[in-house]
Amino acid sequence: MAMEPSILTSRWKIPDAHRIDVAMKHGAWATLPAALKMAPGEITQVVKDSGLRGRGGAGFPTGVKWGFVPPPEKRNGKPVYLVCNADESEPGTFKDRYLMWKDPHMFLEGIVISAYAIGAKAAYIYLRGEFGFVRRRVDEAIAEARAKGFIGRNILGSGVDVEVYTHLGAGAYICGEETALLSSLEGKKGQPKLKPPFPAVEGAWRAPTIVNNVETMAAVTWIVGHGAAAYREFGTEKSPGTKLLSVSGHVLKPGVYEIDMGIPMMDFIMDTAGGLRPGRKLKAVVPGGSSVPIMTPDEVARATIDYESIHEVSGSYLGSGGMIVMDDTTDLAEGLANLLRFYAHESCGQCTPCREGTGWMFRILKRVKEGRATDVDLATLKNLADNIHSKTICFFGASAAMPVQSWLKKFPDEFFGRVHRTGKVGYADVGAEPPGGDKPGGTTQAAK
Amino acid sequence: MTDQAHNGEKVAWTEQELAEIEEIASRYPSRRSAMLPVLWMAQHKFGWLSLPVLELVAETVGVPPSEARAVASFYTMLKKKPTGRYVLQVCHTLSCALNGAEEIIRHIESKYDFDENGNTPDGLFTLERVECLASCGSGPMMQVGEHYYERLTPEKVDEILAGFESGEPLPTPRPEADEWQWNLQS
Ligand SMILES: Cc1cc2nc3c(=O)[nH]c(=O)nc-3n(C[C@H](O)[C@H](O)[C@H](O)COP(=O)(O)O)c2cc1C
Ligand code: SF4
Numbered sequence: 339m340a341m342e343p344s345i346l347t348s349r350w351k352i353p354d355a356h357r358i359d360v361a362m363k364h365g366a367w368a369t370l371p372a373a374l375k376m377a378p379g380e381i382t383q384v385v386k387d388s389g390l391r392g393r394g395g396a397g398f399p400t401g402v403k404w405g406f407v408p409p410p411e412k413r414n415g416k417p418v419y420l421v422c423n424a425d426e427s428e429p430g431t432f433k434d435r436y437l438m439w440k441d442p443h444m445f446l447e448g449i450v451i452s453a454y455a456i457g458a459k460a461a462y463i464y465l466r467g468e469f470g471f472v473r474r475r476v477d478e479a480i481a482e483a484r485a486k487g488f489i490g491r492n493i494l495g496s497g498v499d500v501e502v503y504t505h506l507g508a509g510a511y512i513c514g515e516e517t518a519l520l521s522s523l524e525g526k527k528g529q530p531k532l533k534p535p536f537p538a539v540e541g542a543w544r545a546p547t548i549v550n551n552v553e554t555m556a557a558v559t560w561i562v563g564h565g566a567a568a569y570r571e572f573g574t575e576k577s578p579g580t581k582l583l584s585v586s587g588h589v590l591k592p593g594v595y596e597i598d599m600g601i602p603m604m605d606f607i608m609d610t611a612g613g614l615r616p617g618r619k620l621k622a623v624v625p626g627g628s629s630v631p632i633m634t635p636d637e638v639a640r641a642t643i644d645y646e647s648i649h650e651v652s653g654s655y656l657g658s659g660g661m662i663v664m665d666d667t668t669d670l671a672e673g674l675a676n677l678l679r680f681y682a683h684e685s686c687g688q689c690t691p692c693r694e695g696t697g698w699m700f701r702i703l704k705r706v707k708e709g710r711a712t713d714v715d716l717a718t719l720k721n722l723a724d725n726i727h728s729k730t731i732c733f734f735g736a737s738a739a740m741p742v743q744s745w746l747k748k749f750p751d752e753f754f755g756r757v758h759r760t761g762k763v764g765y766a767d768v769g770a771e772p773p774g775g776d777k778p779g780g781t782t783q784a785a786k
Numbered sequence: 787m788t789d790q791a792h793n794g795e796k797v798a799w800t801e802q803e804l805a806e807i808e809e810i811a812s813r814y815p816s817r818r819s820a821m822l823p824v825l826w827m828a829q830h831k832f833g834w835l836s837l838p839v840l841e842l843v844a845e846t847v848g849v850p851p852s853e854a855r856a857v858a859s860f861y862t863m864l865k866k867k868p869t870g871r872y873v874l875q876v877c878h879t880l881s882c883a884l885n886g887a888e889e890i891i892r893h894i895e896s897k898y899d900f901d902e903n904g905n906t907p908d909g910l911f912t913l914e915r916v917e918c919l920a921s922c923g924s925g926p927m928m929q930v931g932e933h934y935y936e937r938l939t940p941e942k943v944d945e946i947l948a949g950f951e952s953g954e955p956l957p958t959p960r961p962e963a964d965e966w967q968w969n970l971q972s
């Protein structure tokens with residue numbers, strides 16, 4: 339088995355590494371003094387050169403995003419803000435929670451460095467409302483760092499000011515979406531806004547705002563400390579570095595793992611994550627949080643874990659790295675109904691296709707699961723999903739549509755096997771490859 | 787100063803709380819951003835967000851009462867009605883469901899006489915199904931108050947609930963919060 343890298347998780351095994359004295363014995367806050375001697379633009383350049391891509395889900399290059407902040411003369415006197423996305427609500431994702439819990443100083447140091455790089459004097463960490471216990475720990479870490487002069491006014495005598503605050507959400511998945519998060523931070527309902535304007539140009543309080551994920555911030559600390567070339571020794575050409583994966587479902591060793599990007603996915607599941615229970619076979623994997631398309635065992639066997647391979651092999655995404663593994667005992671109709679209940683519950687309600695469509699898809703899936711649906715319902719389901727994708731204000735609509743589209747397409751038997759066959763609908767009507775007996779165009783032999 | 791009834795009590799902040807609110811508001815360029823922090827403070831203090839409490843929050847933050855109500859209604863963790871002393875929030879999203887969340891919910895349901903709102907008659911417990919709490923690798927799990935109770939089995943649920951019933955809850959944070967990997971083989 340490949341050596342597991344430990345650059346973001348290097349202090350997790352050290353007892354009490356959430357305490358600053360312990361963390362500092364193992365390298366915490368050693369990068370900040372050097373970073374403050376660099377020009378802000380130099381730091382952005384290092385992050386660009388490292389190829390770091392945002393770890394919140396979208397995988398957008400971090401340094402490039404920072405470059406979108408308008409120069410001071412084009413800001414109408416507005417300040418710049420940094421917001422760290424610690425909302426972590428995507429089902430299957432639980433890496434940020436442990437990162438903040440085991441080693442809060444790692445991402446806090448990255449926040450201060452990043453704030454300096456983009457010219458922000460205030461940084462807000464937006465934690466999901468359920469993370470009250472995590473917030474307490476992060477607040478303690480902030481207080482410790484402030485006492486040492488790493489946070490606050492005139493940091494280490496450099497003349498640089500960075501304040502860091504935590505802000506607790508109150509239960510709403512959609513607040514993980516960056517524009518919704520910023521509305522929530524402003525004390526409003528957490529409803530997404532149309533982009534553009536992008537937050538980097540007009541974000542919190544209508545000022546330029548960079549939103550970055552917790553893991554992204556932790557990676558910045560390492561990259562600035564060790565250099566872009568050292569970071570690129572991990573991962574692949576287009577997916578450099580390491581990634582935290584949170585793996586759950588039917589594996590024997592669920593949990594958070596730091597991996598070198600580009601390792602074979604099947605090896606990760608079968609070795610690192612402990613494999614399946616004895617006698618069980620792999621049925622499906624959702625590789626990057628519940629929103630991304632599902633993968634078949636054959637696709638898993640061909641993919642490596644990085645942004646490109648997963649997409650090329652399966653049309654899915656690495657996303658947040660929240661991997662859900664399902665063995666052959668899984669009822670996929672029930673699983674998909676479970677996810678659509680989630681999306682129907684979490685739609686913010688602004689866009690009709692999303693608000694109505696998610697509820698409708700959930701109700702159909704509930705009937706499928708209970709054996710009360712027909713194959714016509716499956717075609718309706720596929721239609722609904724197609725009509726939500728890309729027709730909404732935010733990416734949530736697509737997040738709800740992609741599971742429906744991909745589960746039907748890749749596992750049609752799981753669904754056709756659960757419904758009453760009228761013969762009016764074939765596999766092609768749900769986007770699946772017509773199997774033997776079904777003619778392309780969707781009419782089954784039986785209907786003839 | 788607002789001075790209205792909430793469950794028969796007076797609804798107002800203490801001097802110390804007002805000072806705390808001012809400190810919180812000073813962290814943001816706009817006072818409105820203190821909305822969620824103040825709603826949380828109100829919920830901790832008054833137990834739930836009745837209309838008089840929401841009016842107090844609105845006045846404190848400087849928005850019309852309808853705004854405070856609209857915001858409160860958007861977020862699931864803000865309580866618009868009273869609950870039992872311990873709210874058992876069991877996750878039933880996919881990863882937890884794959885590992886037995888329904889069994890845990892049925893087990894809890896079988897232990898007490900929950901009414902249609904999920905409350906026990908003695909006011910001790912409320913049972914709620916909630917969506918993913920970022921604890922998917924250690925499911926089934928539930929949140930009670932601030933803390934997570936992970937890797938639940940019916941026996942473990944019995945132990946946790948007995949703690950609440952006896953008035954001596956198990957110490958928190960739970961040791962599992964430290965374990966980011968779990969080996970089911972050992
Ligand atoms: C519906 C939805 C939910 C999201 N939830 C999260 C989340 O919980 N955490 C997160 O970091 N990003 C989440 N994102 C992505 C953010 O919008 C944003 O891209 C990210 O925080 C940027 O940080 P990064 O570039 O460091 O990844 C979500 C996006 C969408 C559309
Ligand atoms: S797509 Fe859904 S979640 Fe996003 S803004 Fe529209 S209704 Fe809200």
Ligand code: FES
Nearest residue numbers: 877882919921922
């Ligand atoms: S699915 Fe239950 S915590 Fe994520």
